[in-house]
Amino acid sequence: MTTSSILGQFDLCADRGEFPDLDNGYYYPVAERLHLFGDRTRWALVAELLGYTPHGNSLVDVVHRFGNCLTHGEPGLGDLLDRVDNLAELDPDGTGAYPGGAPVVVRGTALAVPAGPGTPWQDVFRQLAPTHRPLLLADPAELRTGLPADLPLLLRLDEWNQPEDLGGVAPGEHETFRLIAEVLDSGDPSRYRPTLAPNTHWSHWPEAGTL
Template sequence: MRSVEVLQQFDAAAEEFLFPDLGHGYNYAVDVRLHGYRDAEQWALIVEAVGYSPRAGNLTDVLHVFGNCLTSGEPGYGNGDFLDRVDNWDEIEDPDEPETYRGGPVVVRGQTIAPAAEPGEDLVDVLRRLVPRHRELLLADEEELRRRIPVDTPEVLRLDQWNHPDLAGGLRPSESETFRQIADVLTTGDLRRYTPTLPPNTHWSNWPDSGSL
């Protein structure tokens, strides 16, 4: 395995708009997580991007799946990689004021949450407040993560924050310090290859244009 091949897959996905874009105009950024997997012959990377899409009408964890060992589908994401998290969306969005919190509990994957919010607030603000206390409900569990990769490939890297490339600004994944170093870890198994010098920027506050369209 060579890191250049990993980066080529990332770049190809970016060209097809299948690489995670935290500043996507259709989705308000909420939370992220990154998982790296490898053994002597296989590598896989899953980047979770939790966001609120007013068009889709839910809070959704989109799994971006890459690797040389995918058990189904192609690198990037498919329909099955969109994981809606709110069970009672019609009860929390004001029917007369779209994108506005109606009030009441939010049911996330069967668990009832009483958000610290008042009716009339922007829904995106209410949803972002679910993090960090309830973030594990928003992010993928092991079964969801393993849907398209082998169940026995070890997870060797997990990041809750990192420096993510601004795709809209023309930066390719292969030009990103973060993903160059991650590619090295995935191909060598040497965790010392991940030594970031740039500050993390994955918090939603760093992507003010997300959800702006």
């Protein structure tokens, strides 16, 4: 386990189109989170990108997993976790807009919607996300799927600086993921000392979801 080998895995997955991409044309970004796990010989990174896809009319937590100790599957794109229980009932025709007058049900929990009829779904979910992040993002069982049960959590990031063009800047060339690799290699969360301002908020990615 070395920093270079970790970055090599990130770059390989990026070459395959299986690295977290906030500029994905198929998903309107809503929320995101990174989880770093590791010990002296093992490492794993779990990335969550919560987004609304108009093509499937669904809110999905797109989970990527990387590491040298995954218990199943290959590094890269992992699970697609559908989050809203009643979206098909609220919008059976796939209009892409909230009809009004009803809660959004997430994992059995009814959430009041602070938006009026006709509000685009991505805006509805972006309003719900700040208050309901734990419900919308992965729970402990979902998060640890594919990881050794005893692998310690080193660091969790709710924001970071993401490369604007993964086709032009590989993760291994970008400050954020170089620092993440150092944390995973050393097991020392204090190695994460970024100088670049976070840009993961959805407002920084106006073209995402527009294909």
